[in-house]
Amino acid sequence: MEYASLPPGLLTTSLAARAAGVEPATIRDWVRRGILQRAGGSPRRPVYTVQAVTAAKLAAKPTRAGQRATRPAPA
Numbered sequence: 394m395e396y397a398s399l400p401p402g403l404l405t406t407s408l409a410a411r412a413a414g415v416e417p418a419t420i421r422d423w424v425r426r427g428i429l430q431r432a433g434g435s436p437r438r439p440v441y442t443v444q445a446v447t448a449a450k451l452a453a454k455p456t457r458a459g460q461r462a463t464r465p466a467p468a
Contacts, residue, residue: 403432403440412443413450423449 399405409429410417423429424439429449434440 399440402443404443404446405434405438405440409441409446412446415450420446426454428452428454 404412406417406420409420413420420429420441424431429441429445431439432442432445
């Protein structure tokens, strides 16, 4: 269940994912990794500011140990 209405400038996890062009699981991963901070809500229904989502989308993402390196596409 989503919120009936949110104050302007706040996004649910689903809306934040759409705004960033990623999956909701990526938003939750960014929060777990410290790239994105919650702006309130409840533990099960967090909300995020538009500015924080935009900043997280543009932020350099730290890599994890054992993560596959991205390779440039062959020319």
